[in-house]
Amino acid sequence: MEEDKSYLPEFEAKDYGTWNTRAYNAMAQRAFSYSLFDLEEEKKGTFYWQSFIQPHGFDAEIYNTEILPPSSAKSESQVVATIGYANPDRIYQFSEKIQSHPLFRCLEDIIKSPETYNGEAHVKVAKMIDEELNNPVLAWNALVTAGYWSGVNYKEPNMEAWQAAIDLAKKHNWTAIHEILTDQLAFYDFYKNKI
Structure with a gap:
């Protein structure tokens, strides 16, 4: 990914150990930069979703695929940062499978009110x-x-x-x-x- 900036691997649910969150966020960032907000392409939507279901607050700096991002990194979900703030309705371009997942309701709540969401969902x-x-x-x-x-x-x-x-x-x-x-x-x- 570092050598070829347009490379996006095939999605594979894989355990990267302690690097899980960072790896999935980096791949979601690449999916975002590779083709802006193309959630209808299932491959990219799957990368975004995998990033969203990781614990928020860890290794989610926007637009950075380095292993150790700068300390000023913003720690929100990649999905919330790249999709929700730009156009909240874009989350409904996710596949039906993703939209039926229990955590999708959480995404809806965060997108609707990111400044007041308290984690209740x-x-x-x-x-x-x-x-x-x-x-x-x-x-x-x-x-x-x-x-x-x-x-x-x-x-x-x-x-x-x-x-x-x-x-x-x-x-x-x-x-x-x-x-x-x-x-x-x-x-x-x-x-x-x-x-």
């Missing part, structure tokens, strides 16, 4: 994603995203997302994560009114 669909789609990692990503938008727009944690993350970790025996989230919540509750 992400919290609501996280449980459905875990139970009906049997995808606890995607549910986790939705809860992380809920926390991101609450922090960005309201400068406070989304307590419902925090508790849902604790419950998800307990349900799936993610012992270390459950312990950390529970300890952090106790710490937060103890100090939140003392500052």
Whole structure:
């Protein structure tokens, strides 16, 4: 991708480990720059969608495919940044399969009011994603995203997302994560009114 600026690989749902979010955002950026807002071409729409379902707030600088983007990187979803702000109705050019995904409702809410979105829709669909789609990692990503938008727009944690993350970790025996989230919540509750 660095050598050939017009190269866009075939889409493949692949685990890039700790680089997942950065890799999918970089490919979505390439899909955007390769042909402006062409969501009807399923390949590009799939790259955008894969970027959107990653946890927001990580490795999403606009128009940068470097492994380590500058520290001033804007941390929103690539879909929200490149599609939503330019023309909100373009999200309805996604395939029917994407539009029927539970997280599509979240995209609609963010596009409608990016300055006031608090992550509520992400919290609501996280449980459905875990139970009906049997995808606890995607549910986790939705809860992380809920926390991101609450922090960005309201400068406070989304307590419902925090508790849902604790419950998800307990349900799936993610012992270390459950312990950390529970300890952090106790710490937060103890100090939140003392500052």
